[in-house]
Amino acid sequence: MRIAVVGAGPAGVRAVEVLAAAGHRPIWIDEAPEGGGRVYQRPPAPLRRDARALYGFEAKRATALHAAFDALKARADWRPETLAWHIRPGAKRLHTLHRGAQDVVEYDAALLCTGAMDRxxxxxxxxxxxxxxxxxxxxxxxxxxxxxxxxxxxxxxxxxxxxxxxxxxxxxxxxxxxxxxxxxxxxxxxxxxxxxxxxxxxxxxxxxxxxxxxxxxxxxxxxxxxxxxxxxxxxxxxxxxxxxxxxxxxxxxxxxxxGLRPEAQLADLAGIPFRFDALQHNWVPVRDAAGRTPVAGHYLAGDGAGIGGAEVAELAGARAALALLQDAGQAVEAATVARLDAALARQQRFRAALDRAFPFPAHLAAGLPDDAILCRCEGLRAGDLRAAARAGNAAGPAPEMNRAKAFSRTGMGRCQGRVCGAAAAEILAAELGQPVEAIGRLRGQPPVKPMPIAAPRPASEPVP
Amino acid sequence: MTTECEVLVLGGGGAGCSAALHLAQRGVRVVLLERGLVGSQASGVNYGGVRQQGRNPAELPIARRSRELWGRLKDITGTEAEFTVTGHLKLARGDAEEAELIAYLDVAKRHGLPLRLVGRNAIHREYPWLGPAVVAGSFAPDDGSANPRLLAPALAQAARAAGAEIREHTKVVAQHHAAGQFELVSEAGQTFRAPVLLNMAGFWGGAVAEAFGEPVPVRPLSPNMAVTEPIPYFIEPNLGVVGGNVYLRQIPRGNVIIGGGHGESDPAAPWARPLPEVTLEVLELAVQLVPELAGTQVIRSWSGIDGKMPDGIPVIGPSRTTPGLFHAFGFSGHGFQLGPAIGAIMSELVLDGRTDIPLDAFRIDRFPPAA
Known part of the structure; x- marks a missing residue:
């Protein structure tokens, strides 16, 4: 079975660990040169310092994860500095870019551990x-x-x-x-x-x-x-x-x-439906507690599947890998599954309290003054988006997020709304007098991150 | 609940919204039914070319008339939808392609379309950023481009202001004709009744025609589109090539819009997406035309669904089976520029029983019946 794992953060490392132990050699992709993810990002070699200084209380976890990663690299088809820029769930193909070179990864099952970014x-x-x-x-x-x-x-x-x-x-x-x-x-x-x-x-x-x-x-x-x-x-x-x-x-x-928001563009392109998580105040891809999604053969773990933090990501990565194995008809240890499920449920309750303790300040976003920059890629101000929502707009009022994007260009720049999208949604919802979950979310389009146009092929080189 | 009116328009693309506008302007009670939001498919996601040059000669009278409407779009709708007359430069990448450009000069002359051949010596002098693969071009000074995301919504908004009713999120699931009345039923169970029906439903127009006993071989067509990050503005004309496998334009804010080839789609969903292999191939063709594009970042790609006819031109005109039914669909990937005029022409067919524009080439019964 060809398995692709995207991401080598806490979720990806623990997923590959489970898969390798079960005799698989997954194709393992990450944008970074090394494993660890953003949370346990490792400095380039000349800047290495001791783990305690770098990671504080998390030093033990970071060191353990790095050690696991180092041991797993050789047991997987490890592809660092590689961007998975598109996924076609029907064809089961991932399109990747590594230092300017395009490649296609064909898979039978994909586990997406794509992490999070600042909100x-x-x-x-x-x-x-x-x-x-x-x-x-x-x-x-x-x-x-x-x-x-x-x-x-x-x-x-x-x-x-x-x-x-x-x-x-x-x-x-x-x-x-x-x-x-x-x-x-x-x-x-x-x-x-x-x-x-x-x-x-x-x-x-x-x-x-x-x-x-x-x-x-x-x-x-x-x-x-x-x-x-x-x-x-x-x-x-x-x-x-x-x-x-x-x-x-x-x-x-x-x-x-x-807080954080899921980096869920690949899940979106994979056709996985999204739901609005009122507590996190984020759109999150739909999955069950084990990481199975409604799109067969596609699994999610870690912050990309809903913010849970690094500890949860490690558990979820292992659990999603086990789900993948179970679905492939491979025997897994029931005790391990039960232990992970119990730990995930316990963490889930803490996470809910954390989300209640630090709610997203929707009022601050909605109240952004008209003349303040909202979409920095396109240089748009909050007032530009509000204008798109009004009946006086020449193209008519925009009733939802993608139409507002089409009219105003909010979220149309380099970041594709990954940075401004959450605030833009609050502004539009407030202007329309609707709850934020009623106005939809920005549709994902490939590439998931900017991708350079390749240089022209030299004249001597035949076109394949 | 039943809504009665004089004309029902099925499909809220640029052409349908223009038809609603032109009919409402002449005092007709018109209701337009659109499954999603107006301009969601081919009209809203296309390249945005406002191009006459290179069209099938049969389309040129429509394109000429539409160009006149584009020039007045701001008066008509309150926005020019970013329509800019940049000229359209069609490029040849070899002798055979150059011969095609020369042959088209006569066609353009017959239809009064200004067109200038830019020969081998002039092309790189006038456009020093073109790559060595380009050997000649023909320049249409009256052509340009516009923002496809704005056209249909702006026409719909103008139609509303003129008294038309635009029903979005209204998917029609059944249609009948009896006793001189069309009756359409929406998914939500609403009924719409009128003596005249305009079938302007793009690819899905094929199913409507079939329901009235005149099937046509229409296929879904998904343009493969991409856009780059903004870079300093230097590509003024809208660029195309003989054969049409790549086309690109830059907007003054800097982004370069690049299209070519076809993506994948599922009209039942509806769902459409560019194909990565096609995107990469088209980017390679684009960088051959304009080598400076190398290294520029592509930030988004997209697609939508249009209807493609075997001969590449739409179906326009009265039904041969059902009185009161008129078709305009299957624009085969180049209906954006035509949309405004199609609406005007449809209003004339309905209200005057005739139009000055020759439509014979577009008749629905031009295809042999399926075996």
Whole structure:
């Protein structure tokens, strides 16, 4: 059986581990040169530092995953630096690009472990030089050993906000402020559920406590007003506190993010239906608890199948691989399946509490001022999208997301809406007076990421 | 619930929306039924070429009339739908292709279409960014391009303003004709009744014609389209080639739209998608025409569903089986430019019983009956 696994993060590594143990040699694709995924991204060799410095509390998990990956590379058809840019579920073909060379991977079963990316809410000034996502700020530190600025403000919500701020402070960057848009009360209400997370919850508290103890300016329930600066970069950030008072903080960089969103373009192209997950406030591909999808022969695991975090991804990767084997008629150990199912269910309850504790700030997105940039690829402002939704539009009002894209070009640029899509949906829904899940989601189109046009074939080279 | 009107239009592409507009402007109570949103298929996802040059001579009178409407689109709909007169440059990549360009000069002359041959010496002087594969071109200064995403919705909006009823998300599942009345039933159980029916349903127009006893050999056709990231603007004319296996244009904001070949589709869904092998082949052809495109990133590709006739020209005109039924479908991948005029012509067929445009080549009974 030809098995293709896309992604070598926590889900992909544990999936390949199960498949290899069952005697398979899957084709294994990742955009990165090495395994580990974004969460446990490894610096290039000259910048290697010890795992403890790179991954903190996660050092043991990261090291274990890297070790598993290193041992598995030879037991799979490992294809690094390879983008899977299209999938045809009927023909069961993946189209890949590796350093300019096109290839086709034919498979009988595909396991997509495509991970996640930062979820962004535009703030006036968010396209100034010096503004990056929380994940980007973390990657800079982990993979390149540098920070995004000398005096950094972290803005957003979710566990990553506190973790990245902690990591920067530990690396002796000046953390000018940590501004959490979620009110304390929202988090407190979710605390009983968060306790289920045990160590994970404790780590979160530790970061917050550590930052407070070092007198880092911390505020909760804030409303960002504007990131200020000019062509030279960021100079400061204005925000309003929960009591309605305005503040300004000087900085030369801002890291912002509101949790993660699935990188699910391949799942979309594979024809897997999506559902709106109200708790995560994300569109997620439909799958069962084991990772089976309604499209036969196609399995999902990890954050690409709905945000769960790295620990869940490891469990889900192994579980989806077992589902794949089960469906292929191969015997699997019932005890292993039961152990994974129980662990996944336990994690699911903690995850739900986490999503309740750090809800997506839909109101901030919907309230983006008309003159603020919304779609940075196309240089469109929030007002441009709102205009497309109005009856006075020459082409008539856009009743849903793809029509709004067609009329206004929102989400039509290089990122194809991966960055601005979540906020654009809130703006359109608010303008139409509809719940966000009623206005649909941006349709996926190949290639899943930009793909360069190949150079002309030399005249001497015959056309195949 | 039953809706009564004077004319029912089936299909909300550019042509159908234009028909609704032209009929409403003449005071007719018209209802247009569209399964999805107007302009969702061929009209909305095509390349956006507003091209007369190179057309089948039978289509040129329609294309000439449509070009006149395109020039007034802003007055008609409130938006020019990004229609820009950039000229259309059709390129030859060898002697045989060049001979075709020369032969077409006579056709253009007969129809009053301005066309200028750009010979072997001039072509690289005038367009220094063309690759060495190109040996000649013919330039149609009145042609250009527009944004296909805007045309049908803008025409529909103008039709609404003129009094037409545009029913989107209304999929017709049954159609009958009795006692001089057409009766259409939607999936949701609504009934629509009128003495006149315009079948403008693209590929699906074939099924409608068949329901009225006049099947035609129409096949689904999915254009294979791609667009690049924005790059500095340098390709002014809309580019095509003899044979049509690649076509490309750049919009002033910088993106290059590249088409050629056909994707895959399932009209029952409906669902259409470009084929990766075709996309890569077309990109290779594009980079032969314009070598500077090498290295530019493709950011999206897409497709939709049109109807293709065996002879590559549409069915237009009255039904031979059912009085009050008129067809206009099967535009075979080049109906976007024609859409505005088709609507005008259909309104004339309905209200005047005639039109100045010769339509004989498009009659529905031109195909031998299936064995």
């Amino acid at each position: 962004v809410v535009p703030v006036p000034g968010w396209t100034l030089p010096g503004v990056t996502t929380l994940g980007g700020a973390q990657i800079a530190l982990k993979a390149q050993g540098c920070g995004i600025g000398r005096r950094v403000v972290f803005l957003g919500s979710g566990p990553l906000l506190w973790l990245v701020a902690y990591q920067y402070a530990k690396a002796e960057a000046e953390v000018a402020a940590v501004l959490d848009t979620t009110p304390f009360a929202t988090k407190a209400a979710a605390a009983p559920g968060l306790l289920r997370g045990g160590a994970t919850f404790a780590k979160g508290l530790y970061y917050i406590g550590w930052l407070r103890a070092r007198r880092v300016r911390v505020a909760e329930g804030v409303t960002p007003l504007a990131i200020e600066g000019g062509a030279e970069g960021v100079t400061g950030l204005r925000w309003r506190d929960a009591g309605g008072r305005e503040h300004a903080v000087a900085c030369d960089a801002v890291g912002l993010g509101w």
